[in-house]
Amino acid sequence: MPSSIPVSDIDRAPALKAPARRVAKSRAWYLDVWVQIVRRKPLGTVGGTIVVLMLAGAVLADVIAPYGYAQTSLRDRFVAMSAAHWLGTDQLGRDLFTRLLYGARVSLYVGFGSVALGSALATLIGVASGYFGGRFDLLLQRAVDAWMAFPPLLLLMSIMSLLGPSALNITVVLGLAFGIQNSRIIRAVALSLKEHTFVESARALGSGHVRVTVGHILPNVLPTIIVVATTGLSTVILTEASLSFLGLGVPPPYPTWGGMLSLAGLDHMYQAPWLAVWPAVALSLAVFGFNMLGDALRDLLDPRLKGG
Amino acid sequence: MKPYVVRRVALAVPTLFLVSIIVFLLLRLMPGDVATRMVEGHAYAPTLAALRHDLGLDRPMHVQYAEWIGSIVLRGDFGRSYWTRQPILDEFVRRFPVTLELAVLTILVSVVIGVLVGIVSAARQDSISDYVGRVLSIFALSVPYFGLAVVVVVLPAIWFRWTPVWTYVPFSVSPAENLKIMLVPALVFGVTRAGPIMRIMRSALLDVLRQDYIRTAWSKGLSERRIVLRHALKNALIPVISLVGLQMPLYIGGSVIIEAIFRLPGVGLFFFEALGKLDYPVVQSVNLIIAAMVVGLNLLIDLSYAFLDPRIRY
Numbered sequence: 133m134p135s136s137i138p139v140s141d142i143d144r145a146p147a148l149k150a151p152a153r154r155v156a157k158s159r160a161w162y163l164d165v166w167v168q169i170v171r172r173k174p175l176g177t178v179g180g181t182i183v184v185l186m187l188a189g190a191v192l193a194d195v196i197a198p199y200g201y202a203q204t205s206l207r208d209r210f211v212a213m214s215a216a217h218w219l220g221t222d223q224l225g226r227d228l229f230t231r232l233l234y235g236a237r238v239s240l241y242v243g244f245g246s247v248a249l250g251s252a253l254a255t256l257i258g259v260a261s262g263y264f265g266g267r268f269d270l271l272l273q274r275a276v277d278a279w280m281a282f283p284p285l286l287l288l289m290s291i292m293s294l295l296g297p298s299a300l301n302i303t304v305v306l307g308l309a310f311g312i313q314n315s316r317i318i319r320a321v322a323l324s325l326k327e328h329t330f331v332e333s334a335r336a337l338g339s340g341h342v343r344v345t346v347g348h349i350l351p352n353v354l355p356t357i358i359v360v361a362t363t364g365l366s367t368v369i370l371t372e373a374s375l376s377f378l379g380l381g382v383p384p385p386y387p388t389w390g391g392m393l394s395l396a397g398l399d400h401m402y403q404a405p406w407l408a409v410w411p412a413v414a415l416s417l418a419v420f421g422f423n424m425l426g427d428a429l430r431d432l433l434d435p436r437l438k439g440g
Numbered sequence: 441m442k443p444y445v446v447r448r449v450a451l452a453v454p455t456l457f458l459v460s461i462i463v464f465l466l467l468r469l470m471p472g473d474v475a476t477r478m479v480e481g482h483a484y485a486p487t488l489a490a491l492r493h494d495l496g497l498d499r500p501m502h503v504q505y506a507e508w509i510g511s512i513v514l515r516g517d518f519g520r521s522y523w524t525r526q527p528i529l530d531e532f533v534r535r536f537p538v539t540l541e542l543a544v545l546t547i548l549v550s551v552v553i554g555v556l557v558g559i560v561s562a563a564r565q566d567s568i569s570d571y572v573g574r575v576l577s578i579f580a581l582s583v584p585y586f587g588l589a590v591v592v593v594v595l596p597a598i599w600f601r602w603t604p605v606w607t608y609v610p611f612s613v614s615p616a617e618n619l620k621i622m623l624v625p626a627l628v629f630g631v632t633r634a635g636p637i638m639r640i641m642r643s644a645l646l647d648v649l650r651q652d653y654i655r656t657a658w659s660k661g662l663s664e665r666r667i668v669l670r671h672a673l674k675n676a677l678i679p680v681i682s683l684v685g686l687q688m689p690l691y692i693g694g695s696v697i698i699e700a701i702f703r704l705p706g707v708g709l710f711f712f713e714a715l716g717k718l719d720y721p722v723v724q725s726v727n728l729i730i731a732a733m734v735v736g737l738n739l740l741i742d743l744s745y746a747f748l749d750p751r752i753r754y
Binding site for chain 2: 175274275277278279281282283284285286287289290291293294370373374377378390393395398401402405408409411412415416417419420423424
């Protein structure tokens with residue numbers, strides 16, 4: 133190969149100059165993608181900013197929040213927006229801004245938790261099904277078919293109502309659903325990777341199935357996994373909110389955006405419409421942020437998935 | 441075409457079989473005991489054992505499953521509710537028109553908005569109307585329908601003293617009254633579902649408009665209206681239809697929440713109330729019926745491609 137052919141200094145010098153600069157400039161792809169987003173994807177940048185702000189608000193909730201999330205004050209019930217309560221208070225005098233901050237924590241905890249779990253599961257099912265193929269693939273895919281025949285919300289509601297509402301339960305259940313649903317995409321990528329010569333050569337060199345899948349297939353599936361995970365975050369956050377809205381998500385008194393919007397509080401909202409408006413706005417912003425960031429990442433990392 | 445139809449229908453059978461096992465097992469493996477609640481809270485039977493025997497819960501699981509699935513396949517009997525002892529299928533059939541009407545209106549709203557905005561966006565790419573359309577689609581994608589629904593219920597009540605009509609009137613009794621009730625839920629749900637349709641309509645139409653046969657149509661001197669609406673639209677609609685088909689489960693799932701907010705006595709509300717009471721047979725059978733509908737619909741959609749695009753032959 134080229135490196136083993138001796139090259140004279142005269143030949144090498146001019147040729148090296150141009151690539152050398154490019155090498156100095158190049159970053160690892162997972163760093164470069166962020167630079168590309170800021171340069172080329174204005175909406176993705178806005179989305180990313182919202183996500184970062186939301187993350188900061190959730191992590192620093194204990195520091196930023198002016199009150200405790202369950203701190204009631206019966207004298208300050210239904211206070212409209214004011215200097216003391218930026219976004220007003222609810223029927224128990226709890227500060228809405230504080231509750232939104234802590235609600236972001238739940239959304240992100242459940243969102244990231246279940247997407248991490250789900251991505252691992254999707255990768256496991258997808259790579260196994262796509263790489264091994266044959267009867268194993270056929271059976272596994274029929275099970276996935278069956279799962280996908282359900283309206284996801286109905287199935288999730290059924291499971292959650294039986295397990296009982298809790299943050300851990302909803303994270304696991306959403307992760308399971310996310311994993312099964314997205315295993316299809318990973319499987320498709322694994323199927324096409326399997327046909328590449330680098331897999332064949334790795335097999336020919338004596339690598340076992342574990343080494344081929346973990347060492348060769350997995351790194352190449354990774355960009356797709358990242359795309360699936362980021363675009364999926366908004367869906368998962370939205371689903372968590374709809375389950376909490378129905379009282380099947382994270383139980384009170386811990387605040388969630390879905391729970392704050394929920395039907396149980398509808399009577400109070402006629403008195404204090406900000407109780408309905410701000411959680412809806414927060415949820416929309418979060419979904420917008422993750423959507424735009426996910427789209428930008430997808431365009432840059434895996435344009436094949438576009439339009440789906 | 442015919443062998444393809446047969447093959448697809450044959451594939452749906454094992455899928456539905458697996459579906460029935462999934463719902464059955466999920467509900468049995470979960471903690472939470474309906475019998476205890478019925479005896480202790482509501483005195484449905486003198487003892488727990490007597491009630492379990494009445495409900496057939498004391499038999500082995502495979503017997504319970506065989507009985508459930510057997511009576512569905514052989515007699516079309518979907519079982520009875522634990523609490524009311526009423527046949528589930530009757531209740532489902534009684535409530536289904538409400539959910540169906542909501543779904544049809546929602547799909548109508550979202551497809552009309554999505555396709556119109558998508559066409560304008562694509563035909564006038566990079567113009568002001570394209571940007572407006574794209575902002576609209578991002579808005580529709582981001583706003584959760586239940587959030588919008590709550591805001592739509594609350595804000596007009598405060599500003600204009602207008603509230604949605606809460607008492608349901610069937611379409612057969614008074615079509616006008618009925619549509620007045622269904623309009624707001626369908627609009628709220630439809631607008632938020634229009635987002636993905638706008639996007640895919642725009643990108644599909646842009647794709648088609650760059651093809652050779654469209655250039656030919658232009659050079660024949662046809663009007664833009666005719667080219668876009670007659671020549672390009674038909675091909676560009678295929679991904680839109682498959683998207684609506686793929687999203688059918690979302691329409692059905694979302695109708696549970698929409699029905700709960702607007703108090704529409706549909707299947708969604710039936711399901712939601714049954715869940716609260718741990719009414720297994722209802723949850724099980726409604727899940728199964730709806731999953732069967734989804735499988736059937738997907739089949740119909742696949743077959744409709746052949747009609748829309750004569751090049752597709754199986």
